[in-house]
Amino acid sequence: MGGHEQDADGPEHTQVWFGPESRPLHGWVSRPAGGLARGGAVLCPPMGEEGRAAHRTFRRLAEQLAEAGIVALRFDYDGTGDSAGLQDDPDRVPAWLASIEAARQYLLDLGAPGVAAVGMRLGATLAAVQAAASAPFSSLVCWDPCLSGRTFLREGEALHGFGETALEAPDDGLRHTPGFQYDAATAAQLRDVDLGKLTSERQLADRVLLLARTDRPAPPAIVARLEQERLETGAATAQGQLLDVPPELSVVPQDALRQVVGWLTAGVQDEPAVPVKAPDGEHAVLVGSGPDGSVPVRERLVRLGPDRIVGFADEPADLRPEAGPAPWVVLVNVAAEHHIGPGRRWVEWGRRWAALGYRVVRIDQSGVGDSPTRPGAVDDRAFAPEWIDDMRHVVTELAGDGAQVGIVGLCSGSYSAFEVAMWEHVDAVFAINPRLTLYPAAKGSPVYTDRRRAAMLPNRPFAALARRRRILAGGLWRIYREVALWHAPLLVPWRVLSRGTAVEIIACPDDAQHFTEVYALRPLLWWMRRRRGFGFESRRDLDHSLLTRPAQLVGYEKATMFLHRSLTGHRTEDARRG
């Protein structure tokens, strides 16, 4: 379970840990073929939900820069993504700025002859602030930058209230944005992050490219400040399709990507290509599972199955093989979003469970996140047929030492958990908001396969109608399902339960009703609930995408209790008490 990822005779992409040893930062270095580079670039992603949406774009950007002869480091700020730290640790803004500086230093240490920065949204604002505070970059791309930390936070708060999953923010002193929350101190620090107010006495870069949305012009204060640099401007085309949609629907803005790569490449075309060192091989690090880096656990990248899909594994720091194999918990990616989970909860849950004695792996199925896409397949296609085999390989490989395996999933991840439990032995499935009626995988869709065992696939007329009239099709399907009982989603957990798998479902009312509304099967649900090893709860404090803090807290609490009840092979004292 390890190794580099390398295109034949092309760039090499290596997962790296850098920055402070006590609080490692996570990134991927994309190194040009032959290890020769004309320049370097740190890629500063957007923050929060926008960062999830831009993950694929930043991966493609790193790959294309490496192909163009620039060594690129895409990374996660402290307390974000796969880096160490919690999102609600104190002093977030200084930690994020320090992460940018550490990324720049890491590339310089590898031998990059100069370092540019590409920042998107708040990432651009932070990169500019760090340049003003420290040293100019060789080039700086401000890709649809936020004017300030304040506008970033206000936009997020408004989207939390206005969004499709709008729920009231609790009065807990935190600032709530979709999926992510920030404490008052961080909010105050964000007010001081203002691109328009950066002193003109500090140069940001030798040259600057501002990409502004055509449908939302850059704020005048940004333009005014950047005009004091050697500025070029361009259009951040298709930014709406990247960020104004749920992350699973995001589309890589190809034209803007080409523009950034072309502009950065032009900036180094006269520079000689110099050798840059290969990063250290992929290895394990200790990361804190609690506040301020407390209770460390061991984390490493793993590659699983014949397609070498990527996951991040957490294990107790003091794992004792003589005590028998510790149970594995698999956290599955949601739809086509990468493995950090909603509000980065998969990362923080996984580390906390590792501290309780479990081994945990959060995975990207084929074509998603950091995993490879199978030849002939397309990126980011939810419910890809190859996911069935991915999950089977994951479960059989993890169970290879006799360990118990439990799976935790949200929405499509819950479907994947049920699906693999119909093929392989799985000890426990914790399903949050499962939707097992798969319109996107119906006959005629690109991901249709007759191999699925845990999906209820609407018949072709319903699926065709759903493409035009989703609500009408859903209503008609539900009426039909009252008599066509074999399409009832409840049958899936029943079959999984019958195979000896413990199952617990927690769902928001909209998702829960799929399991309760077929009248003829209500006695079955009643009987299942009386059985040991099955739980079912409809909860109003859950939202479908788990983007609210109350839902995230409930999800963690319920999942932890379920794992403690269901995975008995090996647990710490803490876990037994839980």
Add this chain to the structure above:
Amino acid sequence: MTQSVTDTIRGLLAEHARLGVDVSSLSDTDDLYGAGMTSHASVTVMLACEDEWDLEFPQQMLKKSTFASIANIRDALSELGVDGASVASA
């Protein structure tokens, strides 16, 4: 005074709401979401209002309905003490 606040709101909508129709064709009570304003566009409108009147909408006002019509926006501004936003002063 109310007229000028309303006019300013209309100006901000024209600039930021990305409506499918001309804002001048909408009455004060017409549904802006029905006229094509997305959630993301309404966030931009909210920020523009905050900049225009140098205020911050409190958490409890951060909901879709606050920005669902010109009248609703004006009512919210009135609640926040913006001069000339109250209907009574029309």
